[in-house]
Amino acid sequence: MPEATYTAPPTTPAVPPVAPSISEAFITISATEFRAMQHWGLLPPPQPDIHGPSQPIALVKETIPAEETTKANVPI
Structure with missing residues (x-):
């Protein structure tokens, strides 16, 4: 009967x-x-x-001018 021989795995993967x-x-x-x-x-x-505004910025002519703003005195 032939004997089994052992072979070592290679040393490098x-x-x-x-x-x-x-x-x-x-x-x-x-x-x-x-x-x-x-x-x-x-x-x-x-x-x-x-990335930027989600809606377009209003044009200058569409904004409220400073003369039309309302001021109010608030008691403290």
Whole structure:
């Protein structure tokens, strides 16, 4: 009867491990550190996600002129 022969697995993996991309790397910093880094100019200021007004801005001729405003005395 033939004897079984043992073969060792290859020492290097067939597929190299995948390193995370730079965009996936992250660190955790405190709010104080974040504000200090912004103050020193190391980080840009936060950008709001506001794209603009949801309704068009009124034209100058459609606004109320200053002469037509109403003033009232309010007792304190």
